[in-house]
Amino acid sequence: MELRDIKIFLTLAEELHFGRTAERLHVSPARVSQSIKQQERRIGGALFERTSRSVRLTPLGTRLRDRLDAGYGEIMTGIEEAAATARGQAGPLTVGTFSTHYQEIAAVLDLFRQRHPQCDLRMREILPSDPFGGLRTERVDIGLLWLPVREPDLVVGPELHAEPLVLAVASGHPLARRDRVEMEELGDHLVVEVDGPIPDYVWHTHTPAVTPAGRPIRRGTAVATLEEAFTAIATGDVVSPIGSLAAASRQRRDITFRPIIDGPILRYAPVWRRTGETPLVRAFIRAAEDARTEPPGVTPA
Known part of the structure; x- marks a missing residue:
């Protein structure tokens, strides 16, 4: 039984009138009658009792309506939702x-x-x-x-996801000889300044304004990109916290990365x-x- 024939059957079971059913479905009454006869032949029993004055479901038709009604609704809802999703997600x-x-x-x-x-x-x-x-x-x-x-x-x-920060320093910088550093030590060196519209509250998550003890962390060269930051760091004039993912993807001979044991987690x-x-x-x-x-x-x- 095809979906269009199920729809005809369920609509006639509701309307109990061939003319109104045809009008609702925008088909001819002959098409409704033909569909119901085909379904009855396929099932092997009458689904409706028809007289010149009325149409009503047989017990067999009532059982079929009850079984098909919920299932047809779920099928059509699924099709409509899938179509809506496809329209909105292309x-x-x-x-x-x-x-x-x-x-x-x-x-x-x-x-x-x-x-x-x-x-x-x-x-x-x-x-x-x-x-x-x-x-x-x-x-x-x-x-x-x-x-x-x-x-x-x-x-x-x-x-x-999250990543720790490491400290990027020139390979000849004194901190490059250390196994690890602490955030407090940033108060002893100039750090890279950011040149862009990033809000202070966001940037200070990466490079705080003060050390844990409250000492100011002084700003040096201003940069707009990570490559500019690495160029400035390589001169030895500034140091900078760098995300560990960026550090891992940009190994270079003139820059050394050292873990910050108490650094922020991005x-x-x-x-x-x-x-x-x-x-x-x-x-x-x-x-x-x-x-x-x-x-x-x-x-x-």
């Missing part, structure tokens, strides 16, 4: 990350692509000196940013525009939440 979605941080959310990206192959998922780099610019100019739809983010026009999603979460929360954005956040809880190799339904 097209491009741009995700921005710092440098190589996209590798840390590979499981999220893989799960999202599996669920939404019709989406054109694009990646763009976000500069730490301007973490919100790409979102606000709509160059990216979702940014993977370190916390906290306290911007009224932006929404913060679930934490996805925690990252997806962030998006409050006015830009599309079905695709919501689907990405669901994938992010599911990827955090599912074991490797398991694809959530």
